[in-house]
Amino acid sequence: MSEHESLFGAPFLKAENEGLYEPHGSESLGMSAERSIKHNREVAAKIPQWEEWRAAANAVKRYAIANLDKLLVEFEKNISARGTTVLWAKDAAEANRHVLDIVHRHSVKTVVKSKSMVSEEMELNHVLAEAGVRALETDLGEYLVQLAEQRPTHIVTPALHLSAEDVGRLFERKLGEPFTAEHEALTDIARRHLREEYLRADMGVSGVNFGIADTGSICIIENEGNAGLSTTAPPVHVALMGIEKVIPSIRYLPLFLNLLARSGTGQQLTTYTHLLHGPTPNRKQYLIILDNGRSNVLKDPHARAALFCIRCGACLNSCPVYRRVGGWAYGWVYPGPIGSILTPHLVGLEQAGTLPFASSLCGACGEVCPVKIDIPHQLVHLRHRAVEEPSPAKSWTERLTWQMWSWAMRGPVRYRLAMGCVRLGVRLARFLPWHPGKLGAWTRGRALPDVPGDTFRNWWKRNGSRLVPQEETSSGGTGGEA
Numbered sequence: 001m002s003e004h005e006s007l008f009g010a011p012f013l014k015a016e017n018e019g020l021y022e023p024h025g026s027e028s029l030g031m032s033a034e035r036s037i038k039h040n041r042e043v044a045a046k047i048p049q050w051e052e053w054r055a056a057a058n059a060v061k062r063y064a065i066a067n068l069d070k071l072l073v074e075f076e077k078n079i080s081a082r083g084t085t086v087l088w089a090k091d092a093a094e095a096n097r098h099v100l101d102i103v104h105r106h107s108v109k110t111v112v113k114s115k116s117m118v119s120e121e122m123e124l125n126h127v128l129a130e131a132g133v134r135a136l137e138t139d140l141g142e143y144l145v146q147l148a149e150q151r152p153t154h155i156v157t158p159a160l161h162l163s164a165e166d167v168g169r170l171f172e173r174k175l176g177e178p179f180t181a182e183h184e185a186l187t188d189i190a191r192r193h194l195r196e197e198y199l200r201a202d203m204g205v206s207g208v209n210f211g212i213a214d215t216g217s218i219c220i221i222e223n224e225g226n227a228g229l230s231t232t233a234p235p236v237h238v239a240l241m242g243i244e245k246v247i248p249s250i251r252y253l254p255l256f257l258n259l260l261a262r263s264g265t266g267q268q269l270t271t272y273t274h275l276l277h278g279p280t281p282n283r284k285q286y287l288i289i290l291d292n293g294r295s296n297v298l299k300d301p302h303a304r305a306a307l308f309c310i311r312c313g314a315c316l317n318s319c320p321v322y323r324r325v326g327g328w329a330y331g332w333v334y335p336g337p338i339g340s341i342l343t344p345h346l347v348g349l350e351q352a353g354t355l356p357f358a359s360s361l362c363g364a365c366g367e368v369c370p371v372k373i374d375i376p377h378q379l380v381h382l383r384h385r386a387v388e389e390p391s392p393a394k395s396w397t398e399r400l401t402w403q404m405w406s407w408a409m410r411g412p413v414r415y416r417l418a419m420g421c422v423r424l425g426v427r428l429a430r431f432l433p434w435h436p437g438k439l440g441a442w443t444r445g446r447a448l449p450d451v452p453g454d455t456f457r458n459w460w461k462r463n464g465s466r467l468v469p470q471e472e473t474s475s476g477g478t479g480g481e482a
């Protein structure tokens, strides 16, 4: 999957069928994700008040999302007073127009970017390239993915699908470096190639982890130092923030920092926590606050909690479906369980209505979420909407199948008749060279089961009395308690 191919909400199963899964990545990706979640659980288990922290974070986020209109206005007022120019964007196109205006105003030719999922929503690299601006990712994972002309596979660790050997070969091919698979040597190569870029860049672009309303500050966390350099070395800094990232007060920040680092990377705190209180002297700072479909989530009271997400990635690591198919199969920016509940709102059920079905509903995602988003119930809610509203999941064949099932289950005669039809159908289907629709998809990789010569009911009629314990038969059955 080339970086420049638009993924805009490719349906989950279609994306998988078309080979959008990571080449030979699912095994290493699955193992890495499993290791991460095990480590995160061990770290969380050492905190006796972990559950209280989760409940408190849920309460703060609930308050913030319920009061988003007031908090965003307060945040804008306070950060503007510090000298930051605030721009609002209702969608990705408007946000890109703002960025291009800034690019033209400051004659920008080169951009260094630290990790920003919002910029992925905007396809910003692509937009900048079309405008003749060179944008370089500086987060190591994003840098690797950009060099490989791929897409991030994970929201926290974008190159989770690449092994050290893959990276060594990539550097050999793209940077002309001698092959190595040593982690330290690989990091040195990346650092050497990136370091000069910060000093040359005309503009830095970053995401925002938290927008703090009462102080008008931006909080960005990271481990590599690249966000610090991207936001302060170039003369212009553009921060991109989704409307849901605002929190009411700086006194809640330690709570979120504790939860985010432990759930994201299993650290007590990330290596760097940047608090930006307006632009650095003699530099310009812009903040673009983006809606891009988030108001659709707000409109649905059952789905609103999806906006509590602090993008830690723990639900991805814990998800057996994500670990098997990887991030690209989800067809857009946000993979895994959070993608399955967020993307249908952001790009529409018509585009992404199959995503809520990309789950076994095992509940692991809800158990690990540090802000206690009830992801499994959100998935069920969206499944309901996906079959009621226009979406690729709204299928008349499925509806008809369930109606027939419901009819058959309403009486023993109907049930026997239906089972007789199924047995006959399976026997006949064996002789057909081709099977239609979903049956065909199922039998492409599997053999139809053998139909037993006799039914269980007939067998039970003949043998059941021998198997029921004597005292039960003599007392007329097990009965119930009085």
Ligand code: SF4
Residues within 6 Å of the ligand: 263, 308, 309, 310, 311, 312, 313, 314, 315, 316, 338, 365, 368, 369, 370, 371, 372, 373
């Ligand atoms: S939904 Fe919860 S677990 Fe998943 S990324 Fe968001 S905060 Fe983390």
